[in-house]
Amino acid sequence: MNLAGYAISDAIALPERTDYGIGVIGCGGIVNYAHLPAYRRAGFRVVACYDQHPDAAQRTAKEHGIPQVATSIAEVLDNPEVDIVDIAVTPWAQAAIARDALAAGKHVLCQKPLADTYASAVHLVELAHARNLKLAVNQQMRWDAGIAVAKQLIDQGAVGIPADSRIETSIRTPWHMWPWMANSPRLEIMYHSIHYQDALRYLCGDPVAVSSLHARWPGQPEAGETRTLTTFIYDDDRRVAIDVNHHNWSEDAYARFRLLGNEGIIEGTLGLLYDYPTGRVDTLRYASRTAPSVWHEAALSTWWIPDAFVGPMASLMTAVQTGGEPLTSGRDNLGTLQTVFAAYRSAAEGRVVPLAEITAAAS
Template sequence: MSAAPAGATGPTGIELWGPVADAVDLRVPVEHRVPIAVVGAGAIVDVAHLPAYRAAGLEVVGIHDIDATRAEDVARRHGIDRVYGSLDEVLADERVQVIDVAVVATAQPDIVRAAVAAGKHLLCQKPFAPDVTTAEELRDLAEAAGVRVAVNQQLRFDEGIAVARAVAEAGWIGEPTALTVHVDIATDFGAWPWLLTSDRLEIAYHSIHYLDAIRSILGDPTSAYCAAGRRPGQAPAAETRTMTTLRFPSGASAGLHVNHENLGGDARAEFRLDGSEGSVRGELGMLLDYPHGRPDTVELFSRVVPTDGWVPFPVTRRWIPDAFAGPMKGLLRWIATGEPAPTSAADNVGTLRLVEALYASIASGRAEDVDR
């Protein structure tokens, strides 16, 4: 492990992290808050969306799910006044300016089309669409109607990832050269029965988080390579282990090693961003004790600041539920100010193109160009 240059006595604690703390703030200004309705009452809405919105001071006025009993139960426990009997009722509610859509990718496009026609702004679940062509259609439809559509790629706003991005943008690690993610865990995909029979799994529904976060730091890659596999006897039909390499125009690279079939109990969930003048490293605590989770850890070594060795950031939030306020905050700011959300539909098409390039690489056995 590298040490700071001899004699370095750089700032520590709040003195160091003040500017970065401002950059990762998830509070939503009062003037940006508008009434929200939720379509979908699954577990992630229950444990992440609604707690995050409540903590951010946002008003959820109603919820709808095709399972009315489930919707009523979630509404009761979260103090939501109205349970809509249909999507049409949601769209007809004049109070609602934003709809948070939390359904499977195949069901989402029709909801988006109907909501755009009704003039409702949208935060959509990831993946935004089952394929790039459909995503581009929905993006264009919303833009033509003047409707704001963002995607719930919330790992960008996880405190550890947000700190790493802010540090890179501040120039504290010099020119970014490599970003690595290593996740070695045991995941019970039986919690999502529909995933067990899906022909796509790890990349489309899990590593899509890391791919989007990497894009938020390094931009769009030019090429991508992925090898995927399964553990004999596993329950899911699709890939549960992937090894991915990305190359960027700057010469930087990214590597992802993700395994959901760890039988040994020695879980890892680590990320590291290296630059010409330093590094940021940490753990994604949520994955080490899912679904309860732990706080992230984040540390900085910098010859720019400079730091005296590795200096920890005082993490106070978790990926679930806290980071879920991030995509909604970006959408609400977009509606209020015209500044596009970081996870806008237009941006998210880039994440979906990367997903498609990785599946193409798995099929071809070689690196694939990433459409831009």
């Protein structure tokens, strides 16, 4: 596909070999409407599943044709057909399962956040490295069509330096779908804007500091913050802003991104957030500085759910084959977690927080 002379594609690249055995631990909603439909489309082989609620595992296995319903996590890890463990459990349970999976010699795909402390995340990364295993994090927004194509345009120089980049969402989020999440004292950034912070790191590079303001909505039932305004600060002319509200009751909801550089501009919408979890296809348009009134529209065709969920698993499989690192490796994800924990410290202490503070605390 061509856009204003630049080669773009929202197709997700698959590895040469796709028959690695996948064992899924956790059979909740997101696994059933995102992970497993994506894996089926890609031709991935899921060989086992487990859930702490046996009925959930049985239903998932029946719906998605999974041959083994394990009665314990150990049973999944002992299965010689399982090469990769896809962990999809509550965050406080994830780290221990990941450690056990790595100890069993399995490659691991974790969900975000990788861990609830930076030190715990570093430990998982070091453990995977010591065992020569691959650890990836399911930051699948990087494969969402609008973000993926924006990255391709940036890499080809279409915008020049992305000096003013932002994601702005004002939506009504159905937190009731995840009661444990709604009860978390850390909510919006830890479980939602972590995607934006990861995507903007991917598009614009790593900041040196973060500033963040957090607020609630009047009378909200959720325990944690549901409105945030976060800024990435760089050591040059780049700036990133993320402005989020999850309590927009009006009909004027929006979820959009804009990347303004010294040579061009990219604008788009995040289709998933207009009707979660069904969503719609993203939009993206581009204009150059030399012809600012001429907009070029990309004909995007893939969806965040389920299509983008192919990306992290495909990237992990590629890393297993080549000996390289997944795009969203655990080590890379430490950079995203630095921005997350810096944002919470910034909001709590009312100041700009250098990322070096977060890394120093874990050393």
